[in-house]
Amino acid sequence: xxxxxxxxxxxxxxxxxxxxxxxxxxxxxxxxxxxxxxxxxxxxxxxxxxxxxxxxxxxxxxxxxxxxxxxxxxxxxxxxxxxxxxxxxxxxxxxxxxxxxxxxxxxxxxxxxxxxxxxxxxxxxxx
Amino acid sequence: xxxxxxxxxxxxxxxxxxxxxxxxxxxxxxxxxxxxxxxxxxxxxxxxxxxxxxxxxxxxxxxxxxxxxxxxxxxxxxxxxxxxxxxxxxxxxxxxxxxxxxxxxxxxxxxxxxxxxxxxxxxxxxxxxxxxxxxxxxxxxxxxxxxxxxxxxxxxxxxxxxxxxxxxxxxxxxxxxxxxxxxxxxxxxxxxxxxxxxxxxxxxxxxxxxxxxxxxxxxxxxxxxxxxxxxxxxxxxxxxxxxxxxxxxxxxxxxxxxxxxxxxxxxxxxxxxxxxxxxxxxxxxxxxxxxxxxxxxxxxxxxxxxxxxxxxxxxxxxxxxxxxxxxxxxxxxxxxxxxxxxxxxxxxxxxxxxxxxxxxxxxxxxxxxxxxxxxxxxxxxxxxxxxxxxxxxxxxxxxxxxxxxxxxxxxxxxxxxxxxxxxxxxxxxxxxxxxxxxxxxxxxxxxxxxxxxxxxxxxxxxxxxxxxxxxxxxxxxxxxxxxxxxxxxxxxxxxxxxxxxxxxxxxxxxxxxxxxxxxxxxxxxxxxxxxxxxxxxxxxxxxxxxxxxxxxxxxxxxxxxxxxxxxxxxxxxxxxxxxxxxxxxxxxxxxxxxxxxxxxxxxxxxxxxxxxxxxxxxxxxxxxxxxxxxxxxxxxxxxxxxxxxxxxxxxxxxxxxxxxxxxxxxxxxxxxxxxxxxxxxxxxxxxxxxxxxxxxxxxxxxxxxxxxxxxxxxxxxxxxxxxxxxxxxxxxxxxxxxxxxxxxxxxxxxxxxxxxxxxxxxxxxxxxxxxxxxxxxxxxxxxxxxxxxxxxxxxxxxxxxxxxxxxxxxxxxxxxxxxxxxxxxxxxxxxxxxxxxxxxxxxxxxxxxxxxxxxx
Ligand code: HEM
Ligand SMILES: [Cu+2]
Numbered sequence: 001x002x003x004x005x006x007x008x009x010x011x012x013x014x015x016x017x018x019x020x021x022x023x024x025x026x027x028x029x030x031x032x033x034x035x036x037x038x039x040x041x042x043x044x045x046x047x048x049x050x051x052x053x054x055x056x057x058x059x060x061x062x063x064x065x066x067x068x069x070x071x072x073x074x075x076x077x078x079x080x081x082x083x084x085x086x087x088x089x090x091x092x093x094x095x096x097x098x099x100x101x102x103x104x105x106x107x108x109x110x111x112x113x114x115x116x117x118x119x120x121x122x123x124x125x126x127x
Numbered sequence: 128x129x130x131x132x133x134x135x136x137x138x139x140x141x142x143x144x145x146x147x148x149x150x151x152x153x154x155x156x157x158x159x160x161x162x163x164x165x166x167x168x169x170x171x172x173x174x175x176x177x178x179x180x181x182x183x184x185x186x187x188x189x190x191x192x193x194x195x196x197x198x199x200x201x202x203x204x205x206x207x208x209x210x211x212x213x214x215x216x217x218x219x220x221x222x223x224x225x226x227x228x229x230x231x232x233x234x235x236x237x238x239x240x241x242x243x244x245x246x247x248x249x250x251x252x253x254x255x256x257x258x259x260x261x262x263x264x265x266x267x268x269x270x271x272x273x274x275x276x277x278x279x280x281x282x283x284x285x286x287x288x289x290x291x292x293x294x295x296x297x298x299x300x301x302x303x304x305x306x307x308x309x310x311x312x313x314x315x316x317x318x319x320x321x322x323x324x325x326x327x328x329x330x331x332x333x334x335x336x337x338x339x340x341x342x343x344x345x346x347x348x349x350x351x352x353x354x355x356x357x358x359x360x361x362x363x364x365x366x367x368x369x370x371x372x373x374x375x376x377x378x379x380x381x382x383x384x385x386x387x388x389x390x391x392x393x394x395x396x397x398x399x400x401x402x403x404x405x406x407x408x409x410x411x412x413x414x415x416x417x418x419x420x421x422x423x424x425x426x427x428x429x430x431x432x433x434x435x436x437x438x439x440x441x442x443x444x445x446x447x448x449x450x451x452x453x454x455x456x457x458x459x460x461x462x463x464x465x466x467x468x469x470x471x472x473x474x475x476x477x478x479x480x481x482x483x484x485x486x487x488x489x490x491x492x493x494x495x496x497x498x499x500x501x502x503x504x505x506x507x508x509x510x511x512x513x514x515x516x517x518x519x520x521x522x523x524x525x526x527x528x529x530x531x532x533x534x535x536x537x538x539x540x541x542x543x544x545x546x547x548x549x550x551x552x553x554x555x556x557x558x559x560x561x562x563x564x565x566x567x568x569x570x571x572x573x574x575x576x577x578x579x580x581x582x583x584x585x586x587x588x589x590x591x592x593x594x595x596x597x598x599x600x601x602x603x604x605x606x607x608x609x610x611x612x613x614x615x616x617x618x619x620x621x622x623x624x625x626x627x628x629x630x631x632x633x634x635x636x637x638x639x640x641x642x643x644x645x646x647x648x649x650x651x652x653x654x655x656x657x658x659x660x661x662x663x664x665x666x667x668x669x670x671x672x673x674x675x676x677x678x679x680x681x682x683x684x685x686x687x688x689x690x691x692x693x694x695x696x697x698x699x700x701x702x703x704x705x706x707x708x709x710x711x712x713x714x715x716x717x718x719x720x721x722x723x724x725x726x727x728x729x730x731x732x733x734x735x736x737x738x739x740x741x742x743x744x745x746x747x748x749x750x751x752x753x754x755x756x757x758x759x760x761x762x763x764x765x766x767x768x769x770x771x772x773x774x775x776x777x778x779x780x781x782x783x784x785x786x787x788x789x790x791x792x793x794x795x796x797x798x799x800x801x802x803x804x805x806x807x808x809x810x811x812x813x814x815x816x817x818x819x820x821x822x823x824x825x826x827x828x829x830x831x832x833x834x835x836x837x838x839x840x841x842x843x844x845x846x847x848x849x850x851x852x853x854x855x856x857x858x859x860x861x862x863x864x865x866x867x868x869x870x871x872x873x874x875x876x877x878x879x880x881x882x883x884x885x886x887x888x889x890x891x892x893x894x895x896x897x898x899x900x901x902x903x904x905x906x907x908x909x910x911x912x913x914x915x916x917x918x919x920x921x922x923x924x925x926x927x928x929x930x931x932x933x934x935x936x937x938x939x940x941x942x943x944x945x946x947x948x949x950x951x952x953x954x955x956x957x958x959x960x961x962x963x964x965x966x967x968x969x970x971x972x973x974x975x976x977x978x979x980x981x982x983x
Contacts, residue, residue, distance in 0.1 A: 012348065012719055019451035026455045030473050037467040038833040047469075084439055085349055088682035090721060096349035096440060103444035111452060111480040118472030125467035 014075075015101050017068040018108035025061040025112050029054055029119070037125035044123045051119050058116040065109045072101035158699070161706045162676075168707040169260075169673040172733055179733050181269040182672050183262055187251025188569065190272045194244040197279055199640065201235035204228045204286075206633055209593075213626040215614035225610035226293035227312065231286055233296030237412065238320055239279045241554055242365075245419035246271070246330040248561065249358050253334065255568075255667040256352050258343025258681060260674035260704070260714035263336050263805040266731040266777060271326040271333070273741030278326070281749060282319035285312060292316035295608060297405050300390035300398040304382055311752065314383060318748040321376045324369045325744075331365040332812045334358055336805050339719050343663070344703065345681040346722045352662050352684070353442050357422030360450040361415050366812065367454065368411035370820035375404030378827065378919065384754070387908045387915040389827070395840055395912035399464060400830050404823055406457035414453040416550065418446060420557035421488055424510050427564050428492050430660040431507045432499025435685055438491040445491070448484035452477055462533045471530045478528035485521060489514060504658070505579030506564040512587050513556025520548025523598070538608075541601025547594045556586070559639060564658070566643075571652040571669045578642040585635030593628025596621040661685025666694055677702035677790070678715050681722075703790045715789065716805060726799045727787050731777045740769040771937065778806065779953050781946060800953035810957045814964040817927075821968055824923060828916050828975065839913045839980055845900030845921075850977035853900070856893030857928075857969035860886045864935075864962045867955065874949040880942055883955075887935050894928035897921050897973060920972045931965050934958045 032050060040046050073079065076098030085096035171180045180186070207228050211219045220228070250268050254261055262268060285291040292312040294303035303309045303316075338359045342351065379401065381387040388394035390401050429436045436442065455477035462471055492514065501507065523545040527533045536542060559582075566574045600621045605612065612618050656665040663686055666675065677700045683689035696702060703724065704713055716726035746762035782797040789795050801807055832838045863886035870878040901921055906914035938954050941947040947954060 015447065016451075019447060023451055023454065026473065026477065030470060033467065033469050033473075035833055037469065084435070086435070086439065086684045088345055088347065088350065090347075093347040093349045093720060100440045100443045100447075103440060104447055107444060107448045107484060108451075110483065111477065114476040114480045115455070115473055117476055118469055122469045122472055125469055 012097075014068075014071070015097060015104065017071075017101070018065045018105040021061050021064045021068070022108040022111050022115075025058065026115050028057060029115060033125075047124055051123075054119050055116070058112060058119070061112055062109060065105050065112065069102055069105035069109070072098050072105055074098070076102055156700070156705075161700055164707045164710070165673045165676070165705075166671070168710055168712055168732075169671075171672050176733070179735050179738065181265040181731060181733055181737060183250050183254050183265060183268065183674075184667075184672060186265070186268045186272050187247050187249075190247030190250060190275070191244060193272075193276050193279065194240050194247055197235050197283060198240040198244075199636070200283055201232045201240065202633060202636060204232040204235075206629060208232060209626040209629040211610060212612075212622050214623065215612055215619045217611055220610075222610045223293065224289075226608075227286055227289070227291035229608060230293050230295055230312075230316075231283070231291045234292060234316060234320070235279075235283060236550075237296060237416075238323055239275075239282065241416040241550070242327060242412070243275055243279075243323075244558060245358075245361070245416070246327065246334075248419065248423070248565075249334055250330070252565070252568075252664055253337055253355065253358065254341075254674050254714075255664040256354060256662060257338070257341060257346065258663050258675060258679055259337070259341040260678065261341075261712065261730050262333050263341055263714075263716075263728060263730065264333050264809065265712075266734060266737045266773070267329050267333055267809075269734075269737040270741050271329040273738050274326040274329075274744060275323055277741060277745035278319045278322040278748070281745070282315055282323075285315045285319075290315060297409065298379070298401075299405075300379070300382075300401045301392075304379070304390055306383070314380070314752045317376050317380050317383070318752045321373060321380075322745060322748045324373055324376075327365055327369055328813070328816050331362040331369075331816070332809050334362040335366075335812055336808050338362075340716050340805055340808070341714060341728075342717055342722045343679055343681045344715065344717055344722055344724045346717075348720055348722075349439075350681060350684045353425040353436065353439065354422045354662075356443055357418050357425065357446050360446045361418050361422075364411050364415050364418075364450050364453065366816045367819050368408045368415060370816050371404045371823040372408035374820045374823035374827070375401055375408070377824075378404075381908075381915070381919065385909070387918070388912050389915060391912075394910065395831065395835065395838070396915075397831070397834055397912075399461070400827055402461050402464065403457070403830070404827075406460045407454070407823070409460065410457045411453045413549070414449055417553045418449065420513075420554040420561075423557050423561040423564075424492060424514070425488075426660075426662065427506050427510050427560055428495050429499075429685070430564075430658050431502045431504060432495050433502070433659070434495065434499035435661070436491065437494040437498050439684065441487055441491050445484040445487045448487075449481060452481040452484065456481060456528075459528055459533070462530045463537045468530070475528055475530050479525060482521065482525055489518065504563075505574070505576055505583065506560040506658075508580065508583045509556045509560035509563065512583060513552045513560065516548055516552025516556065516587075516590065518552075520545055520550075520552055524549060536601060538606055539601035540597040540605045540607055543607050544594050544597035544601060547590075547597075551590055551594075559586075562639070562643070565664075567653045567657050568664065568667055568669060570647075572647040572650050573653045573657060574642045575645075578638055582635045582638035582642065585638060586632055587635075589628050589630070589632030589635055591628070593625045593632055596624045596628075600625070656687065661688040663687065666697060674714075676700055677705040679703075703793070705790055709783065715795075716799075724789070724793060724795055725803065727789055727795045727797050728805060729780065729782070729797065734773075734777070736769055736773045736777070740766060740773060743769055767933070771933075774937065775940075779941070779946065779951070781951050798951060798953070800951070801956050804953060806953055807957055807960060810960050814961060818964055818967070821923060824916075824920055825971065825975070828920060828979075831912055831916055832979075840911050842911055842913055843904040843906060844913075844980045845906065845917060845976050846904050847977050849896050849900035849903065850973040853893045853896035854970055854973040856889050856896060857966055857973070860889035860893060861962055861966040863889060864959055868952075868959045871947065871952055871955050872949050876942065876948070879947075879955075880939060883935055883939055883942075887932055890928050890932055890935070893969065894925045897924055897928075897969070900973075900976070917976050920976060924968055924972050927965050927968060931958075931961060934961060 032054060036047060036050050076095055081095055083099060085092045085099060171177065171182055171185060207220065208225065211217050211225055250262065290311050292315055294309045294313060298313065298316060303313045338355045378389040382389050388396040390396045390398045425436060425442060456474055458466065458471060458474035459478045527536050527545060563574050563579050600618050603617055605618045665687060676697050679693055679697050679702045686693055703715055707713065712730045712732050713727050714730060715724050716728045717724050743762050743765040747759055747766060750758040750762055786794045786796050863882050867879050867882035867886060870882055898921060901914065901917050906917060908915040908918045935958060938947060938958055941954050
């Protein structure tokens with residue numbers, strides 16, 4: 001009761017792990033490039049290093065998402081049970097959480113890849 | 128139809144306390160007396176006092192009706208606009224009135240209809256749907272409603288004085304900062320809407336806490352109605368989307384009122400900052416509008432397919448996924464502003480990604496319909512018709528999400544077509560579907576099937592006739608927002624068709640209005656649960672105001688289908704809280720994940736104070752619009768007094784006993800504080816929104832740094848000494864506050880008081896030090912944007928310090944009144960929570976303004 005954040009909330013929040021990673025990735029990509037383009041020369045050579053850096057960062061974020069997907073998969077009982085997970089038991093509630101988290105990890109994974117694509121194809125700021 | 132399989136009604140956690148409905152219990156209960164007591168406690172007053180009600184069913188209804196009326200008003204403005212555009216070189220109205228009409232149309236539709244209507248529906252539906260008696264803060268809902276009504280009338284009324292905003296619903300600077308062009312209308316927009324944004328954030332707090340903590344026992348999160356899932360996400364989005372706009376409004380108003388040059392390029396400002404702040408709000412806003420409409424569909428489709436939704440978890444995925452992704456799209460409204468293409472591409476990518484979860488929801492509905500036997504009643508017509516329209520809008524959305532295409536289409540009628548396809552298909556049609564579906568819950572009468580069908584076909588054809596041609600006019604180059612056009616460039620007949628369609632569409636809306644308003648006295652009441660739906664709200668009794676007769680135990684996603692004895696048990700008072708012995712309004716608080724009962728919550732009843740507070744706060748904003756400073760201050764003081772009175776009399780009451788028997792052999796605590804309490808969460812959520820607004824201002828500071836080689840323009844900064852001294856003092860005040868809380872925990876009353884006072888002193892001097900930095904160095908906010916942004920940050924900190932001082936004073940007063948002790952420590956714990964946020968604000972603001980100019 002006295003802890004700063006109640007336990008139950010902590011566990012609901014795991015649902016948001018992968019989307020939060022997506023948001024973090026998005027903000028970092030945008031901010032790094034915005035500053036580089038505003039403050040730097042914006043040339044192809046100037047950006048190469050940053051693109052590589054952000055590429056590595058993208059891989060790191062994807063790894064985090066895979067990690068969260070693994071935890072979700074485990075919470076989902078490694079897929080031994082199938083949805084709809086609508087029975088009134090604690091176990092089914094956990095399976096539901098696991099499955100929903102897994103789905104969100106998938107969506108976040110695709111979205112991170114989407115957002116990273118411009119790094120691959122656009123070599124300069126091109127205002 | 129009923130689905131086979133009855134589930135066991137066991138209640139986790141409460142298992143030892145007996146989970147079975149009370150049967151044959153001793154002593155015999157007097158059901159009539161219980162009902163009389165409940166009715167008395169929840170009674171809605173008659174006469175003029177009716178308007179002082181805070182009951183969710185009244186507030187929801189007023190809220191909805193008001194929003195609907197604003198919608199009709201904005202619709203009339205649209206007809207004026209369309210009439211003007213019907214033929215080339217028309218002179219029906221002047222260019223200026225035209226500008227006011229379309230600006231007000233968009234503003235009212237987005238801010239006074241689309242968002243509030245869902246707050247309304249949610250306030251009306253959520254308690255019965257979750258099996259609660261009330262939302263946790265009924266007076267806050269009432270306050271939100273009155274704020275909304277006052278602000279809305281103020282904004283709408285302005286056009287009758289030729290003083291309406293006229294710079295478009297997104298108020299771009301420098302057009303809207305130009306005092307010769309945009310007169311007082313711009314202030315009406317900024318202040319009127321800021322007021323309403325406050326109401327929206329209040330609603331978000333209410334909805335999040337309500338959905339998380341007030342569900343019926345047993346309604347675990349895997350069993351929550353999908354409507355609640357959506358609304359939870361939407362409320363979270365409001366919390367992060369509205370504050371950036373509030374921050375933008377502050378900057379904008381400071382520029383308009385006091386000439387602080389935030390958006391004035393000549394003095395270092397940048398109009399693009401406004402565009403960023405507006406669209407960080409604006410794009411999530413369109414999903415804030417769209418998701419609740421889809422949420423209605425998620426209730427309607429299963430009912431008319433007579434089967435559970437297929438893919439419940441997929442809907443949760445879609446709701447959460449859209450909620451997040453929608454924050455990564457805002458720059459797609461700024462594709463044509465010359466930002467680096469690599470930046471545009473990030474947003475283009477996210478804009479296409481968001482189509483994935485949007486598509487998932489539509490497939491889930493189709494799958495549900497395919498798997499069941501669909502009954503095409505009026506709600507389904509509007510629902511599916513709307514989705515069909517929405518899909519076309521989604522497709523043009525993906526088109527304009529591609530930057531090269533958008534450079535052609537931007538600011539043409541193509542965009543007007545896109546946004547109306549998504550908004551009318553994705554929100555207006557589902558709303559009408561919801562009205563037809565839920566109308567029996569209002570007073571037991573149904574709307575007409577025949578009129579509904581007529582309305583649908585008029586609206587559906589009218590809509591397409593009006594808006595489809597706009598794609599073509601747009602591609603033929605017609606810019607949006609022109610008040611007339613020449614005859615010979617191929618726009619004329621397309622415009623004429625659009626105007627005809629618009630009037631057909633309006634006729635359809637008219638039929639809906641007639642259907643709602645026509646007298647229904649002689650029409651028989653419909654049978655309860657008319658559509659044979661599966662969710663709890665269909666047990667609501669329109670003639671009673673107690674919400675539910677007793678709070679049930681839920682064991683299914685569709686309890687009315689799967690728990691055959693439920694309705695009977697509830698009506699017989701066989702579940703929780705069947706009585707109101709103490710004459711107080713009560714509802715249950717349950718745990719977040721598994722909905723175990725943890726508290727009996729006493730909620731506020733009928734009261735004048737909410738209206739008074741809303742009127743006074745409205746006075747502040749209105750007086751400010753007209754630069755009546757004395758009046759502003761008087762109203763401000765009045766608001767403060769009203770709110771303090773409200774908090775003093777309406778919160779933190781010390782109960783007559785520690786626990787209370789809620790029925791079924793279960794006893795629950797009455798007074799709860801800290802993270803387990805709803806009040807603590809309300810503070811936490813509010814502060815998250817507040818922190819987002821602060822973050823937006825800080826973003827502004829760094830934004831100016833990026834656009835200039837030297838963003839200080841060689842002007843003096845606030846120095847080092849004062850800001851750093853201020854930081855230390857705020858840190859001290861935080862430590863003292865923590866110590867005060869601890870002293871209170873050990874019931875050391877005088878020590879608590881001393882520490883509280885010491886913390887107040889530190890805060891006061893800290894705020895003073897923060898002020899002295901920019902003051903001593905003579906920073907003049909009208910000279911350049913650098914001093915202006917520093918002053919705004921410092922001002923924000925000082926206002927929060929002042930609010931904190933008032934809160935600490937409140938705690939002291941409580942202590943002297945003998946209402947604060949180790950056992951009853953709600954106030955001091957909530958204030959400490961506020962202090963965490965205040966400390967973060969101080970310890971970022973002050974070091975940043977002192978050190979960043981040196982470090983860059
Ligand atoms: C796949 C989903 C969507 C995408 C990719 C998308 C994309 C876009 C883009 C790129 C623009 C800016 C065009 C311009 O000004 O040049 C735009 C405008 C707009 N969209 Fe969407 N959109 C989508 C869905 C929605 C939804 C669901 C709504 C509302 C329910 C909506 C409402 C609007 C509005 C109101 C505007 C116009 C704002 C204005 O300029 O006044 N969109 N959309
Ligand atoms: Cu958008």
